[in-house]
Amino acid sequence: MTDEPHKVTSVDVARLAGVSQSAVSRVFTSGASASKKTKDKVLKAATTLGYRPNVLARAMITGRSRIIGLVVAYLENQFYPLALERLSNALQAKGYHILIFTAPNSAEDVEAVIQDLMAYQIDALIAASVSITSELAEQVRKAGIPVVLFNRGQDGVGVSSVTSANLAGGRKVARFLLEGGHERIGHIAGWQGSSTGRDRQSGFLAEMNAAGRTPFSVMDGMYSRDEAMACAEKMLAGPVIPDAIFVGNDHMAFGVMDVVRAHGLVPGHSISVVGYDDVPLAEWGGYHLTTIRQPVNRMVESTVNLMLRMIEDADAMPEHIEVEGPLIVRSSARIPEGWTK
Amino acid sequence: MTDEPHKVTSVDVARLAGVSQSAVSRVFTSGASASKKTKDKVLKAATTLGYRPNVLARAMITGRSRIIGLVVAYLENQFYPLALERLSNALQAKGYHILIFTAPNSAEDVEAVIQDLMAYQIDALIAASVSITSELAEQVRKAGIPVVLFNRGQDGVGVSSVTSANLAGGRKVARFLLEGGHERIGHIAGWQGSSTGRDRQSGFLAEMNAAGRTPFSVMDGMYSRDEAMACAEKMLAGPVIPDAIFVGNDHMAFGVMDVVRAHGLVPGHSISVVGYDDVPLAEWGGYHLTTIRQPVNRMVESTVNLMLRMIEDADAMPEHIEVEGPLIVRSSARIPEGWTK
């Protein structure tokens, strides 16, 4: 009983339905004309045979693979799996699917990966948490593939990007901490090689500066839990320690809270910790982290719409979309008196 | 300055190199013969033109798309993004890539998704955290596509599976809790519609039974954080409460710990909580959860090897691979005196 795994093609369906192969194709091509009669015959035959048009063959003709390449570095930070899930769902609803490419954050690796990915004739490229050099972006663009950076911006490069309002976010945190009466505010920043890390830090410093204040200390946490924890250890080592730490993302902030507690300090009382992202874990009892929310849903929505537009219209200009997010007040940081928003 | 996004093909390379199109193809086909001279010419031309063979066109001929379909339900449980990342890396190293399909856990949705996914001519299907009905599995198998269930088993269906030793794991937890002198051991189980949920529970109950003990209470947490928290609330509502709870996975266990703490109890002292998975968060200070480790790396390795074998050999019999994992002792549960392993 060896079922030959014969792939059923449009020719098989045509034969069974008693029509031409072209007719079958038309029935499965939206916008093509076919009489109700043929349509019925074809659909019936297709169902009995279990026929679905071969996406790859179709892609060769139309030049549309309905595959979106997604380059992502680390899935450890809960923000990315979440974004991935939402992106996949939204894209799936539009008839697209995500082909995953994992890339360490070094430029050469990204290069190799992008070469690899272009061979799959993807319709568009989403780069999440990964930076792209100008040459690379140019190369992809030349191949006619739209690029959208997700949660990462880039200057002077002809690619689109969707981010949250990082500068404004950094400012909000500084204001919150300042109004909370903190005297020694430290910052363990997001990776300064990334736009998000730089913008959050700039906003924070700008607001501090406007208030005539200097941060207790500023270090680069590199978006790495271990690195951030090491930074926290350093900040807490001296005779004078900070009474607040703004951490560049939640993922690092959890590590910082662990260090803070290991030092016998209580977040929200003896020291304040504020993060950035509002991943689900931030709300859980183990951390209950005050943080800036990155509105994943709206970021995903913008990304998908933008991408679809760029796929339709090859001449569409790059856009930079920024979505604002609120400060979510929880218990990891002291709340200023009379704080409402 | 409109760069026509012209796709460079093997014909372009052939022209520039002064050889036939077939020659170009051979240079890029491993195992094909080409003289060093042509090879050099072709490679040089390919580099200047930025040529890469079109994977889709190649797939049409060879019948190998080098695309692996991955069906996954929820990425919220940290275990899955982690597995996904590792799978993607391992597969990428072998020249394959993952096409993502997200499916809610209802049977019809999975059906639609699988139809969708077969249209992409995937070389194999990995179903993670998703059950597949026998008919569906049969349908996919008939199309000649190998199926591997990741972290989910299935009886009486001709598909392969890779899981951890869930039965043994459940037993280990029971033994640990018993030896710890706990008197009222509750169980908030993994979804009883899944093999992992059932097996962990069976192992737990078998060992309890062998010791002549009855669990305090057994509820189905459905692998949902909210559901598990509701179960915990119920267990802690009565006048008599458990002194230990075995939770079907870490993701739920974190929620249970939150509830436990909200009741003023201290995990590891007034009550013990044990999970299953050992996701990274289990080690973090906020929870420090005692749990059974699912060896993701080895599970991924097994999955990839098994899949590759099945792609090579269409007649390969389904295999069921089970990887054992150790109990990782942390502070969320009382440690039996003299406990070494």
Place this chain on the structure above:
DNA sequence: CTGAAAGCGCTTACAG
């Protein structure tokens, strides 16, 4: 080793 030719499974002008 190399080139000309067939063919993978489709879509899409082109006639009728």
Place this chain on the structure above:
DNA sequence: CTGAAAGCGCTTACAG
């Protein structure tokens, strides 16, 4: 509306 035919970019027997 419908069918015959060309062609997407490749790989792979087939001759030489």
